[in-house]
Amino acid sequence: MLGSRPNACPPCPAWPPPEPLIQNGGAVGISSNLPWSFLDLTAPIRSQIFFNLVGDLLCYSGANEVNLQLSIVRSACRELRDQVDEECLTFNYDDTCGLGSGPSRDRDEILALNTWIKRHPRLKYFECLVRSASKFRILLEELQLPPRTRCSFVFEFKVTGHEVEQLLQRFCVRRLSLMPQEDKDGAGQAQRSWKAFPESGLQVLCLRSCSDEIIQSFFAVSPRLRSLQLVDSRLQSMTSAISQRLSSLSLTGITSLPDEQLSKLIASCQNLRSLYIAKCHVSHISFALSNLELLSVTHCQQLTDQCATEILSPVNNPRLRFVDLSECQSLTAPTVEHPQMEIAWLMHCPQLTGQVVAA
Incomplete structure (x- = not known):
């Protein structure tokens, strides 16, 4: 006698839904004709694409090379992150x-x-x-x-x-x-x-x-x-709430301030790292800024040698690294002697002598 017929196999469970390609809130749909962004894809899809792009770099080929490969991957990741932040x-x-x-x-x-x-x-x-x-x-x-x-x-x-x-x-x-x-x-x-x-x-x-x-x-x-630029304007004063926060100050064509008042205004900005002065009627300004790294005083026809020497002194501005005194045509022999100085531009100053740089 033949045995009873075995029970039929249970039906296979349904396939899980396919992995979504586009994340919720993406700018375009999968069928859209609009140009799409790499950022519109879901994180798993992005990871797979990235793995395929840099997969060859992940192949382990010896203990002496693995650190090099990982370094390249880290660099690629940083570059992609910066590109996303700055462009996308x-x-x-x-x-x-x-x-x-x-x-x-x-x-x-x-x-x-x-x-x-x-x-x-x-x-x-x-x-x-x-x-x-x-x-x-x-x-x-x-x-x-x-x-x-x-x-x-x-x-x-x-x-x-x-x-x-x-x-x-x-x-x-x-x-x-x-x-x-x-x-x-x-x-x-x-x-x-x-x-x-x-x-x-x-x-x-x-x-x-x-x-x-x-x-x-x-x-x-x-x-x-944090950064203030004034062009052909009539500034008279600056509150301490503003001056103490500025890291960059640019003054172009400011002719309403005498040297003493301008010196006082600049000196109040103790956190300045860059200072630009151009086309201003200055002859002898003075200031001491402990954080100043970049100083540009250009097209100031009345700037004196004594003034240039004082503002370039390491005693007054100890962290100064970049200086531009171009187009200051009254300069003849200022002393540029600063141990931190990396670049000094003195272009189009026709009266300069060969003794301008002492160190």
């Missing part, structure tokens, strides 16, 4: 790029810009160069950035205080370069629009053709300022 997470916009067309091309361009930005949900930095005032006003209304995106704006036209106020309210501005359009009231004073800024996270500020009132308005709302 930064968006640069120049308003001459021509994204828009037609009668409403300015608005169309900003809307197209928003579409491109949406492809970068992890965007950290937005850098913007604007030459058109009309396009800037549309940008103020329409531009959409991911939360906490740190912004840099450079304007090649005059902007009003109200526009700057809107800019600081809408965006996390960290770097700003502008030339103000000063509106005066009947008494000749700057209107309130330049005095109503919200507190900002500005770290780098460049002001061109600016009054002392407007400069002080920016100082009042910029507690994190």
Whole structure:
């Protein structure tokens, strides 16, 4: 008698779903025709691609070579990380790029810009160069950035205080370069629009053709300022809250300050590491900055040998490494004697003698 028929094998369990290629929140879908980013892939897929790219470096071929191979892998990882941080997470916009067309091309361009930005949900930095005032006003209304995106704006036209106020309210501005359009009231004073800024996270500020009132308005709302550049402006003073935080100061065409007042202002910035002075009416300034490493005093036609010798003295500025005294045509034989000095530029100083460098 034949035995009973064995029970049928249980059905195989269902296959697990395929590994997703695109992570949640990715800028594009797998079927999208838009250009995609390596960062849109899920972490396991990215790891597999990276392994295939550097797999040959992981082959162990002896104890004497393994450290070398690992060093190469570490270098590759650091390079990829830096590239992601500096390129993939930064968006640069120049308003001459021509994204828009037609009668409403300015608005169309900003809307197209928003579409491109949406492809970068992890965007950290937005850098913007604007030459058109009309396009800037549309940008103020329409531009959409991911939360906490740190912004840099450079304007090649005059902007009003109200526009700057809107800019600081809408965006996390960290770097700003502008030339103000000063509106005066009947008494000749700057209107309130330049005095109503919200507190900002500005770290780098460049002001061109600016009054002392407007400069002080920016100082009042910029507690994190680290770098200040003033061009053809009328600075009179600087609060200690600002001067003690500055690591870089650039003064170009500042003719309103006498030597004594300018020396006092510079000396108050005790944490400066770089100082640039150009086209200023200085003849004998003096300062002692223990952290200063780079000093540039150029196109100062009245600068004296005694002044140059004093500011280049290791007693006054002990960490000085780079010096530029180019285009200071009144110099004849200053003493450049500093043990930490690495580079000294004294170009286009026609009266210099061969005794200029003593060490």
